[in-house]
Amino acid sequence: MSExxxxxxxxxxxxxxxxxxxxxxxxxCQATAKSGVPFALCSDDCFPEVHCAMELPFWSVPVMAxxxxxxxxxxxxxxxxxxxxxxEKTCSGLRMTMYMVEAGMIPKPTALITGNICxxxxxxxxxxxxxxxxxxxVPKFYLSGPHDKSEESMxxxxxxxxxxxxxxxxxxxxxxxxxxxxxxxxxxxxxCQLMLELQMLKSAVPTPIDWTWGRKAGRIxxxxxxxxxxxxxxxxxxxxxxxxxxxxxGKGIDGITEKIRFNWYDLMPTMxxxxxxxxxxxxxxxxxxxxxxxxGPWTPIxxxxxxxxxxxxxxxxxxDTPMVxxxxxxxxxxxxxxxxxxxxxxxxxxxxxxxxxxxxQNAMHKIVADICRERNIPLLQLGCDLWDARYxxxxxxxxxIKEFFEITGLSSAD
Amino acid sequence: xxxxxxSEVFDKLAKIAGxxxxxxxxxxxxxxxxxxxxxxxxxxxxxxIAAGLLPFxxxxxxxxxxxxxxxxxxxxxxxxxxxxxxxALLGKYDFLDGIIANxxxxxxLRFADNWKHAGLKTPFVYLLDNAHAAGEPMxxxxxxxxxxxxxxxxxxxNVEITEQKLWAAIKLCNETKELQQQLYGLRKLPSPPITGxxxxxxxxxxxxxxxxxYNKDLQALLDELAxxxxxxxxxxxxxxxxxxxxxxxxxxxxxxxGAIVVTDSTCFGARLMAKKVAETGxxxxxxxxxxxxxxxxxxxxxxxxxxxxxxxxxxxxxDYKVDGIVGVRFFSCDMWGAEFYMLKKDLEESGMPFIWxxxxxxxxxxxxxxxxxxxxxxTINDK
Numbered sequence: 001m002s003e004x005x006x007x008x009x010x011x012x013x014x015x016x017x018x019x020x021x022x023x024x025x026x027x028x029c030q031a032t033a034k035s036g037v038p039f040a041l042c043s044d045d046c047f048p049e050v051h052c053a054m055e056l057p058f059w060s061v062p063v064m065a066x067x068x069x070x071x072x073x074x075x076x077x078x079x080x081x082x083x084x085x086x087x088e089k090t091c092s093g094l095r096m097t098m099y100m101v102e103a104g105m106i107p108k109p110t111a112l113i114t115g116n117i118c119x120x121x122x123x124x125x126x127x128x129x130x131x132x133x134x135x136x137x138v139p140k141f142y143l144s145g146p147h148d149k150s151e152e153s154m155x156x157x158x159x160x161x162x163x164x165x166x167x168x169x170x171x172x173x174x175x176x177x178x179x180x181x182x183x184x185x186x187x188x189x190x191x192c193q194l195m196l197e198l199q200m201l202k203s204a205v206p207t208p209i210d211w212t213w214g215r216k217a218g219r220i221x222x223x224x225x226x227x228x229x230x231x232x233x234x235x236x237x238x239x240x241x242x243x244x245x246x247x248x249x250g251k252g253i254d255g256i257t258e259k260i261r262f263n264w265y266d267l268m269p270t271m272x273x274x275x276x277x278x279x280x281x282x283x284x285x286x287x288x289x290x291x292x293x294x295x296g297p298w299t300p301i302x303x304x305x306x307x308x309x310x311x312x313x314x315x316x317x318x319x320d321t322p323m324v325x326x327x328x329x330x331x332x333x334x335x336x337x338x339x340x341x342x343x344x345x346x347x348x349x350x351x352x353x354x355x356x357x358x359x360x361q362n363a364m365h366k367i368v369a370d371i372c373r374e375r376n377i378p379l380l381q382l383g384c385d386l387w388d389a390r391y392x393x394x395x396x397x398x399x400x401i402k403e404f405f406e407i408t409g410l411s412s413a414d
Numbered sequence: 415x416x417x418x419x420x421s422e423v424f425d426k427l428a429k430i431a432g433x434x435x436x437x438x439x440x441x442x443x444x445x446x447x448x449x450x451x452x453x454x455x456x457x458x459x460x461x462x463i464a465a466g467l468l469p470f471x472x473x474x475x476x477x478x479x480x481x482x483x484x485x486x487x488x489x490x491x492x493x494x495x496x497x498x499x500x501x502a503l504l505g506k507y508d509f510l511d512g513i514i515a516n517x518x519x520x521x522x523l524r525f526a527d528n529w530k531h532a533g534l535k536t537p538f539v540y541l542l543d544n545a546h547a548a549g550e551p552m553x554x555x556x557x558x559x560x561x562x563x564x565x566x567x568x569x570x571x572n573v574e575i576t577e578q579k580l581w582a583a584i585k586l587c588n589e590t591k592e593l594q595q596q597l598y599g600l601r602k603l604p605s606p607p608i609t610g611x612x613x614x615x616x617x618x619x620x621x622x623x624x625x626x627x628y629n630k631d632l633q634a635l636l637d638e639l640a641x642x643x644x645x646x647x648x649x650x651x652x653x654x655x656x657x658x659x660x661x662x663x664x665x666x667x668x669x670x671x672g673a674i675v676v677t678d679s680t681c682f683g684a685r686l687m688a689k690k691v692a693e694t695g696x697x698x699x700x701x702x703x704x705x706x707x708x709x710x711x712x713x714x715x716x717x718x719x720x721x722x723x724x725x726x727x728x729x730x731x732x733d734y735k736v737d738g739i740v741g742v743r744f745f746s747c748d749m750w751g752a753e754f755y756m757l758k759k760d761l762e763e764s765g766m767p768f769i770w771x772x773x774x775x776x777x778x779x780x781x782x783x784x785x786x787x788x789x790x791x792x793t794i795n796d797k
Contacts, residue, residue, distance in 0.1 A: 084755050085751070085754070085755060085770070086748075086751035086752050086754075086755050087743075087745070087746070087747070087748060087751035087772075089490050089745065089746045089748075090748045090751055090752075091748075098752065098755075114717055114718070115546065115547065115717055116546030116547070116715070116717055119520055119748075120519050120520045120748035120749055121748050123546065123714075123715065123717060123748070123749060124714070124748050124749055124751065124752035124753075125752070126717050127714060127717060127718070127720050127752055127753070127756070128752050128755070128756065130717070130718055130720065131720045131721070131756050140718065142547035142548070142549070142717045142718040143547060143717075144545045144546040144547035144552050144555065144717070145546065146543050146555070146559075147517045147523070147541070147543045148543040148559065148562075150562075152558055153543070153555075153558070156554065156555040156558060157555075159551075160551065160555075163551065327520070330527065331524070331527050331531075354488075356490045357490075358520075359490060359491055359492075359519070359520035359521050359746070359748070360520035360521070360523050360524055362487065362488035362490050362491050362521075363486070363487050363488075363491050363495075363520065363521045363523070363524035363525075363528070364486075364524045364527055364528070365486075365487075365488060366485055366486045366528070366531070367486075367524075367527060367528065367531045370531070383488070
């Protein structure tokens with residue numbers, strides 16, 4: 001749990017979250033495979049509502065590996081992946097994922113869904129999984145996600161998702177009951193609404209809870225087997241109630257005197273657990289959001305028909321899901337969101353991780369910087385490796401962010 | 415590139431390939447014609463031609479630096495688009511009346527955004543959303559995108575792109591492919607009358623001038639080559655595999671070492687002309703979409719197509735009696751990194767010698783590349 005939270009209710013919420021999140025772990029996937037239960041893997045989870053309604057164990061391999069980058073052996077695996085020669089400028093997290101597949105660390109699935117969403121490294125990982133020889137007989141389905149945001153494209157992608165669901169039914173023997181799917185979607189709609197409420201509560205000054213809570217909420221409400229499960233709705237409601245109580249009591253993050261409010265704009269780095277507490281403690285700089293927990297606006301799933309549901313999945317996935325909406329959206333979409341978060345969360349500054357593996361972000365860094373300058377948003381583009389702190393350590397990142405705050409007059413150089 | 419060919423028509427094509435603006439484009443523009451730059455072969459030339467425009471494949475030819483473009487891109491980005499963009503910022507692409515970029519990869523994805531943001535005075539800047547998986551279900555989705563592009567071209571250039579014009583453009587481009595196939599066919603001979611470096615120049619020229627004139631020039635070149643009695647001995651017959659190599663750098667190295675490049679699977683080479691678009695059917699745009707999503711030799715951007723890619727390479731290797739394959743990728747290319755890893759294992763299984771190298775678009779030095787390729791050639795020769 002966050003070291004700054006002392007309320008018992010947060011302790012309990014944290015314990016429960018850890019329990020629910022364990023479903024995302026590689027070890028859980030391995031245990032499922034060992035039990036002989038059919039399960040599917042994917043290159044990214046486009047429709048958690050569907051596999052939850054099917055009660056089909058389902059893992060996004062990059063997410064599973066992303067969580068694994070927190071493990072102590074991750075740097076060693078990243079080094080081993082270098083020997084594959086796939087390229088030192090390829091996302092280290094996904095290079096590690098490729099190595100984990102090739103090393104047989106990921107169990108053989110009953111079915112595999114891969115696609116281009118949402119970056120080149122995921123596409124490469126997809127192709128590698130598709131051609132991993134021990135999985136040659138695994139049934140495979142390929143998705144082509146559009147970058148275009150028109151209704152026509154969403155409908156077309158919705159059709160692909162419907163076909164992918166049919167593929168899962170056929171290959172795993174699990175049935176997709178449309179009434180069950182509707183129930184899951186309706187509950188999931190509530191959960192998404194609650195996540196938005198939670199995010200808005202963080203705009204209170206001082207912000208009532210630390211940055212880890214958004215990540216926790218996102219993990220269990222949007223990933224894994226409990227999407228649309230009333231248990232998660234209850235968890236979110238209790239978190240919101242507890243957060244509201246802190247706001248009413250005028251409590252900020254425990255032990256922190258809030259001086260600077262900033263938004264981290266990228267996925268959470270593995271060094272985040274060191275970096276963000278230190279920024280808060282030493283500089284009073286609290287990190288309010290990141291694009292891992294600030295999804296949204298979470299298109300409500302239209303449950304009026306089967307087609308409407310799948311078109312909604314396409315929209316929710318492509319337009320709202322963190323990283324997907326950024327990597328496959330325009331610079332304007334990203335810049336507008338930076339601006340909205342900056343305003344809504346009453347930020348003083350924005351730090352873009354600018355992960356070396358995020359080629360599309362690196363290819364538009366000037367556009368984003370120029371738009372932020374026009375809007376008077378102090379912006380630092382860091383250029384870190386999200387998954388390998390040896391590229392830029394938490395201390396190095398701290399120094400750069402500290403210097404940025406000093407240059408922009410947000411903190412004094414003492 | 416040094417050519418041993420004594421051919422005026424080859425010299426003309428090589429000159430076109432060696433620069434950006436050329437006399438053919440100049441003549442085209444003097445007659446009131448407009449030129450459309452495009453980035454990737456998934457953007458159909460047929461559609462551009464049917465709109466009455468001259469398609470020009472954007473390259474970084476002549477670039478020596480990315481110093482201006484680096485304000486827009488970081489060094490983790492592939493330097494192919496960075497050099498192309500640098501040329502644009504230097505005004506070398508001022509002759510274009512429009513550009514069409516596409517969603518081929520994460521770096522090219524932002525090419526159109528940066529072009530617009532830089533305030534370049536190109537009247538038409540378009541991003542085509544290409545398919546990222548193959549097969550029949552994707553044809554419909556790509557057809558939607560092609561129809562959007564068609565509508566935008568019609569509006570911008572005040573033209574009607576009729577079915578008749580599309581069929582004519584398909585036929586014209588297929589004629590080009592037919593001639594290029596004949597050119598490649600000559601390389602199956604024990605002593606080809608044209609080198610790999612020379613073929614590369616001919617192929618690049620075909621993407622930089624009006625097709626009608628190119629077809630005439632290529633036919634003339636083929637006629638000349640038919641009379642050439644080549645008897646040069648080469649130590650090895652090699653094949654190049656990779657992406658946007660639009661120069662003869664690698665062929666020059668290989669051929670400077672006494673081997674010859676007899677074929678390739680690259681997106682300025684054989685993948686352009688190996689297959690043709692159907693010339694009949696209910697809808698020419700559907701025929702183009704089907705070609706791009708089902709028939710074309712795919713590059714790794716298309717998920718699920720590695721087996722076809724591998725087979726295409728093996729078929730070419732057998733057809734051209736290849737002794738070894740050289741893979742080449744630009745440093746930051748994610749897609750070809752994983753592809754070569756897989757290809758290496760596949761080719762080892764089939765007993766085909768394979769090496770892959772990384773290059774910069776404009777390398778500071780070729781010493782390391784040369785050393786690696788030399789060692790590869792020696793290894794094969796020693797077997």
